[in-house]
Amino acid sequence: MGQLTLENVSKSYGSNHVLQEISLSVKEGEFVSIVGPSGSGKSTIFQLIGGLYTPDSGTISLDGTVLNNSRGHISYMPQSPALFPWRTVLQNVELSSEIAGSKQDRAKTIELIKSAGLSGYENAYPNELSGGMKQRVSFIRSLNAPQSIICLDEPFSALDEFTRLEMQQWLLSIWETYKKSILFITHDIDEALFLSDRIIVLSDKPAVVKDEVIVPFERSRSEELLMSDPFLTLKREIYNLLRG
Amino acid sequence: MKSAVNKGWRPLLVFILLLVIWESAARLFDVPGWLLPLPTQIAKEAFTGYSLYASHIMSTLTLSATGYVVGITVGIVVAILLFRVPFLQQAFYPLLIVSQNIPIIVLAPLLVIWFGFGMLPKVIVIVLVCFFPVTIAALDGFRQTDRDMLYYLKMIGASNRQIFWKLQWPHSLPSLFSGLKIAATYSVMGAVISEWLGANKGIGVYMTLASSSFKTDRVFVAIVLIIILSLTYFGIILAVEKSVLRWRSKGGNESNGATHS
Numbered sequence: 001m002g003q004l005t006l007e008n009v010s011k012s013y014g015s016n017h018v019l020q021e022i023s024l025s026v027k028e029g030e031f032v033s034i035v036g037p038s039g040s041g042k043s044t045i046f047q048l049i050g051g052l053y054t055p056d057s058g059t060i061s062l063d064g065t066v067l068n069n070s071r072g073h074i075s076y077m078p079q080s081p082a083l084f085p086w087r088t089v090l091q092n093v094e095l096s097s098e099i100a101g102s103k104q105d106r107a108k109t110i111e112l113i114k115s116a117g118l119s120g121y122e123n124a125y126p127n128e129l130s131g132g133m134k135q136r137v138s139f140i141r142s143l144n145a146p147q148s149i150i151c152l153d154e155p156f157s158a159l160d161e162f163t164r165l166e167m168q169q170w171l172l173s174i175w176e177t178y179k180k181s182i183l184f185i186t187h188d189i190d191e192a193l194f195l196s197d198r199i200i201v202l203s204d205k206p207a208v209v210k211d212e213v214i215v216p217f218e219r220s221r222s223e224e225l226l227m228s229d230p231f232l233t234l235k236r237e238i239y240n241l242l243r244g
Numbered sequence: 245m246k247s248a249v250n251k252g253w254r255p256l257l258v259f260i261l262l263l264v265i266w267e268s269a270a271r272l273f274d275v276p277g278w279l280l281p282l283p284t285q286i287a288k289e290a291f292t293g294y295s296l297y298a299s300h301i302m303s304t305l306t307l308s309a310t311g312y313v314v315g316i317t318v319g320i321v322v323a324i325l326l327f328r329v330p331f332l333q334q335a336f337y338p339l340l341i342v343s344q345n346i347p348i349i350v351l352a353p354l355l356v357i358w359f360g361f362g363m364l365p366k367v368i369v370i371v372l373v374c375f376f377p378v379t380i381a382a383l384d385g386f387r388q389t390d391r392d393m394l395y396y397l398k399m400i401g402a403s404n405r406q407i408f409w410k411l412q413w414p415h416s417l418p419s420l421f422s423g424l425k426i427a428a429t430y431s432v433m434g435a436v437i438s439e440w441l442g443a444n445k446g447i448g449v450y451m452t453l454a455s456s457s458f459k460t461d462r463v464f465v466a467i468v469l470i471i472i473l474s475l476t477y478f479g480i481i482l483a484v485e486k487s488v489l490r491w492r493s494k495g496g497n498e499s500n501g502a503t504h505s
Contacts, residue, residue, distance in 0.1 A: 050399040072401025082392040086414045086491045095410070099402045125491040145400065 002148030002181035009058035033192035036202030075145035081134035096145035281461035303445035308435035311370025319378025366438035381423025385416025428477035
């Protein structure tokens with residue numbers, strides 16, 4: 001469970017042509033990133049997958065069922081943590097399954113909070129946490145949902161360099177335990193290469209899929225990878241793709 | 245508790261100072277008691293005349309509390325209906341404003357003509373002054389929800405009902421409590437006004453009797469009673485607010501995107 005497919009999806013708002021025949025897929029347990037210039041319609045792809053808007057043409061399907069304009073099939077982690085300030089950490093993490101109407105598994109929630117290094121903060125309120133901690137809560141909230149695929153929308157872009165690297169490593173370690181399918185939007189090539197199995201490169205507006213890069217690096221990946229030659233070669237390749 | 249004492253001594257000092265000035269100025273210029281009684285005279289009347297107003301307090305207390313509870317319930321229900329049903333909002337919002345433009349003093353005698361001298365017209369007066377600040381405060385709170393949180397809920401497929409109860413309602417509480425506090429003080433005022441119109445008990449009645457017989461010290465006793473009653477209501481709401489909005493007082497760094505004034 002957790003195979004997401006987009007086939008020839010196009011979308012325009014009035015005369016503003018945003019997406020042109022986008023096709024991509026995320027296999028079960030796969031980590032796929034979408035990189036593209038800013039304003040290339042990356043977030044529009046998520047809005048279509050989330051069912052907020054209907055694509056003009058093409059189909060979006062999850063495990064064979066068509067999802068066009070139907071909501072509640074994905075889990076989501078936004079750019080800002082968007083934690084609810086009146087809920088404790090525990091209640092925030094439970095929100096995603098609460099909305100989905102699935103049964104709460106308190107033991108699993110506690111386990112997730114522990115894996116985020118936030119044991120002892122279960123009853124803390126978000127304004128008592130640091131930026132990085134909030135993002136971790138936001139991520140385990142999306143993991144706690146019953147849906148099999150998680151969409152992450154530039155989740156680390158507001159963090160400083162060191163916290164970001166720490167968060168990326170933490171994200172990989174926790175994802176390797178839970179193995180959900182992930183679709184990840186970023187404009188940071190390093191981040192995409194470090195995290196993904198596959199990278200989808202989008203063009204400027206109207207966005208088309210320029211290329212699909214398979215990331216060959218073994219898991220589990222460590223920080224040193226970021227400075228290795230094969231990594232840098234691949235980075236240059238993607239950079240040139242984005243440049244046109 | 246300690247911080248309350250720390251903050252409280254300044255206004256208390258100013259208050260005592262004012263009383264001292266009043267007392268000495270009135271004595272110095274020999275102002276007659278029926279024109280402006282001395283603070284000490286008022287205090288004396290408050291003690292010795294306790295049996296004269298004790299029963300009136302209970303009556304006003306019951307009336308204002310009933311009116312307040314009904315008023316805020318109506319206020320909250322109206323706010324939710326107007327917010328959840330856009331058609332109702334378009335149709336009734338202007339009417340809501342108009343309802344506040346009719347002076348209560350004009351409306352009250354009409355209510356007595358229609359509903360008699362019982363409890364009902366008085367409760368209606370209090371409801372009319374109480375519901376409006378609550379409705380406006382709640383509507384403001386509902387409308388100013390955090391966009392990131394709203395977007396998050398929509399992306400994970402929350403229904404409108406879920407969005408309302410899990411986001412818009414809790415988000416509006418700080419704003420709603422401002423309205424509840426305003427309404428609390430209004431409710432006592434509304435009760436006293438409605439008692440002027442014809443009642444046999446209540447601080448309003450006590451006040452009318454006192455002023456028509458030039459017992460000015462008793463009028464001041466009534467004013468003090470009204471202030472104490474209003475402050476008590478205000479304090480109760482403040483305490484409820486503190487316990488409901490516990491999350492606001494914890495922690496220091498407000499960088500979650502949720503900014504409340």
